[in-house]
Amino acid sequence: xxxxxxxxxxxxxxxxxxxxxxxxxxxxxxxxxxxxxxxxxxxxxxxxxxxxxxxxxxxxxxxxxxxxxxxxxxxxxxxxxxxxxxxxxxxxxxxxxxxxxxxxxxxxxxxxxxxxxxxxxxxxxxxxxxxxxxxxxxxxxxxxxxxxxxxxxxxxxxxxxxxxxxxxxxxxxxxxxxxxxxxxxxxxxxxxxxxxxxxxxxxxxxxxxxxxxxxxxxxxxxxxxxxxxxxxxxxxxxxxxxxxxxxxxxxxxxxxxxxxxxxxxxxxxxxxxxxxxxxxxxxxxxxxxxxxxxxxxxxxxxxxxxxxxxxxxxxxxxxxxxxxxxxxxxxxxxxx
Amino acid sequence: xxxxxxxxxxxxxxxxxxxxxxxxxxxxxxxxxxxxxxxxxxxxxxxxxxxxxxxxxxxxxxxxxxxxxxxxxxxxxxxxxxxxxxxxxxxxxxxxxxxxxxxxxxxxxxxxxxxxxxxxxxxxxxxxxxxxxxxxxxxxxxxxxxxxxxxxxxxxxxxxxxxxxxxxxxxxxxxxxxxxxxxxxxxxxxxxxxxxxxxxxxxxxxxxxxxxxxxxxxxxxxxxxxxxxxxxxxxxxxxxxxxxxxxxxxxxxxxxxxxxxxxxxxxxxxxxxxxxxxxxxxxxxxxxxxxxxxxxxxxxxxxxxxxxxxxxxxxxxxxxxxxxxxxxxxxxxxxx
DNA sequence: TTCGTAACTGCAAGCGCTCCCAGACCAGCT
DNA sequence: AGCTGGTCTGGGAGCGCTTGCAGTTACGAA
Numbered sequence: 253x254x255x256x257x258x259x260x261x262x263x264x265x266x267x268x269x270x271x272x273x274x275x276x277x278x279x280x281x282x283x284x285x286x287x288x289x290x291x292x293x294x295x296x297x298x299x300x301x302x303x304x305x306x307x308x309x310x311x312x313x314x315x316x317x318x319x320x321x322x323x324x325x326x327x328x329x330x331x332x333x334x335x336x337x338x339x340x341x342x343x344x345x346x347x348x349x350x351x352x353x354x355x356x357x358x359x360x361x362x363x364x365x366x367x368x369x370x371x372x373x374x375x376x377x378x379x380x381x382x383x384x385x386x387x388x389x390x391x392x393x394x395x396x397x398x399x400x401x402x403x404x405x406x407x408x409x410x411x412x413x414x415x416x417x418x419x420x421x422x423x424x425x426x427x428x429x430x431x432x433x434x435x436x437x438x439x440x441x442x443x444x445x446x447x448x449x450x451x452x453x454x455x456x457x458x459x460x461x462x463x464x465x466x467x468x469x470x471x472x473x474x475x476x477x478x479x480x481x482x483x484x485x486x487x488x489x490x491x492x493x494x495x496x497x498x499x500x501x502x503x504x505x506x507x508x509x510x511x512x513x514x515x516x517x518x519x520x521x522x523x524x525x526x527x528x529x530x531x532x533x534x535x536x537x538x539x540x541x542x543x544x545x546x547x548x549x550x551x552x553x554x555x556x557x558x559x560x561x562x563x564x565x566x567x568x569x570x571x572x573x574x575x576x577x578x579x580x581x582x583x584x585x586x587x588x
Numbered sequence: 589x590x591x592x593x594x595x596x597x598x599x600x601x602x603x604x605x606x607x608x609x610x611x612x613x614x615x616x617x618x619x620x621x622x623x624x625x626x627x628x629x630x631x632x633x634x635x636x637x638x639x640x641x642x643x644x645x646x647x648x649x650x651x652x653x654x655x656x657x658x659x660x661x662x663x664x665x666x667x668x669x670x671x672x673x674x675x676x677x678x679x680x681x682x683x684x685x686x687x688x689x690x691x692x693x694x695x696x697x698x699x700x701x702x703x704x705x706x707x708x709x710x711x712x713x714x715x716x717x718x719x720x721x722x723x724x725x726x727x728x729x730x731x732x733x734x735x736x737x738x739x740x741x742x743x744x745x746x747x748x749x750x751x752x753x754x755x756x757x758x759x760x761x762x763x764x765x766x767x768x769x770x771x772x773x774x775x776x777x778x779x780x781x782x783x784x785x786x787x788x789x790x791x792x793x794x795x796x797x798x799x800x801x802x803x804x805x806x807x808x809x810x811x812x813x814x815x816x817x818x819x820x821x822x823x824x825x826x827x828x829x830x831x832x833x834x835x836x837x838x839x840x841x842x843x844x845x846x847x848x849x850x851x852x853x854x855x856x857x858x859x860x861x862x863x864x865x866x867x868x869x870x871x872x873x874x875x876x877x878x879x880x881x882x883x884x885x886x887x888x889x890x891x892x893x894x895x896x897x898x899x900x901x902x903x904x905x906x907x908x909x910x911x912x913x914x915x916x917x918x919x920x921x922x923x924x
Numbered sequence: 925t926t927c928g929t930a931a932c933t934g935c936a937a938g939c940g941c942t943c944c945c946a947g948a949c950c951a952g953c954t
Numbered sequence: 955a956g957c958t959g960g961t962c963t964g965g966g967a968g969c970g971c972t973t974g975c976a977g978t979t980a981c982g983a984a
Contacts, residue, residue: 274941276964333679339669356694612934620973
């Protein structure tokens, strides 16, 4: 079957063994036309006999197109990637890519070295395409990405500018859903803890919150800003309790923050959801196990990955896709 | 500064502009010796002027060595990657790789296509090195990996055979720690819910449990096997309660399962930790927020990734590292 | 001045593959 | 028999870079 020699088997050897020219062999490998049945068979046999595997590097050099796409997370801290969110996105991307010949490269563009790498990637067609996540709108790399030669799709719409190609979850709609749910269950003094307002998701969720309140004619001034982290949620909730002691519900822009907030509310001697209802965002794995189980907004994370990859594939093959907004849905549990 | 032409800047252009030969330019780029100061400076200037970035593909082809290492997750389901565990590992790996020129490729070898890809990777030095996780000992790919030409390090020691190079967490020690803690707090009828026994971590944790009990002269027959999943934990706990109604503590081989088990125990009307103490394993993000907060064994996941990458780097540069076992530690919380 | 040696220099040969192109071959026509 | 329009075929020129090697230069020692 496969031979044990250390050296890699080359196309030339296949060609020789099959008694054809290298070109013919190449055509067979890429199943291009203009090869007789007989030769095709001979080449195929030689391939099997020798255990030939095309050298991706050489191919990439010759065709001038890379065999990999990259998922780049642009952020100040590598820690953000530790968020299970990305793991799920990766699963989605990987599922789509699995049907192609493309490999997935991961770039945590967190250090300045990482950023330099990303920049080079964008400038020099080393990758067949790039998926960009956690990109801030005011990041110069965002601009660069937008006018880059390589196909780029954004995951999540950064605040400040709308990329040509992106897929995002319906953050605004989800937030609105959550807030409307709070309103529908009779709450009237509804507060919110926002995420980072310099991120797309943060802004959009806040906007959704405001919209719902506006429609219902309720006061939307109970606001505390945080950073999506649990500690941030804790601090923000303290602030809220302090400034708006009368609140009877709070829409928290992430489950992590909701966890922190919940703690504070309970410690303040108020019951959840009796005294104050809480709704989170993301539906993280632990959401159903905290006490009380957290009502939250779920987004289709794997689909997000899948669609990003799909859009990138379309771009690579020359199509012109349109931005995609994936639906979010309310998951009702005990905290509201 | 950088020019806007679509075409990539090549070494030839740099050389021409600097008025040197291509070889000289190449030597400068790779800062090799035998280049006069003057020419070196000229080349450097040209590089800056032109915004030259070496073409990694061409370089890889010429040097016959790939510019990327791959992290391959070999498993029947892509879902396992959704476990935040991997995200953390990736952060660790990425941190180490950040100091090198190597890129990180991700391969979820889940479908048969994925497995084929992994196999080719192992056969044909397309990657500078491979990190393998979730590999089962009886997987033929494990064998192949072990005798592959490319450097391979295992993450976690698969059951059934010990790879030459691996880094693992001290699962057995951690389990022992947990069980001893249970014993020390006066429990005597201690049960366990194991993970998949065909995985290294599953077996090792079970072994640690047995050891601790043996040392204390306690009965180690209260055992239910599960699969690391929450549902598995639920079922196993039911089985345990059914067959060993007298149990007063249970060491659960993963937090996910512990969550399920906890639910069952509470539903059965027994208090935690009053009637039965529970200790988990992994210290997942949610562990501190469930009710009661879960006592568990924490492992240094990012370090795991960091050390895997470090070991691979050593291997690539020709060293011969020795397997590494990272310490685990008990995190005491409310459930025990 | 003449050597010897070590530091430079650049030519050219690849790395493995793709793909253009000119030529061969083979009907099927006129 | 001479054409025309195919379909094959393999030679060869790259893709951008590294590197062995033969040739050049510089420079202190003889």
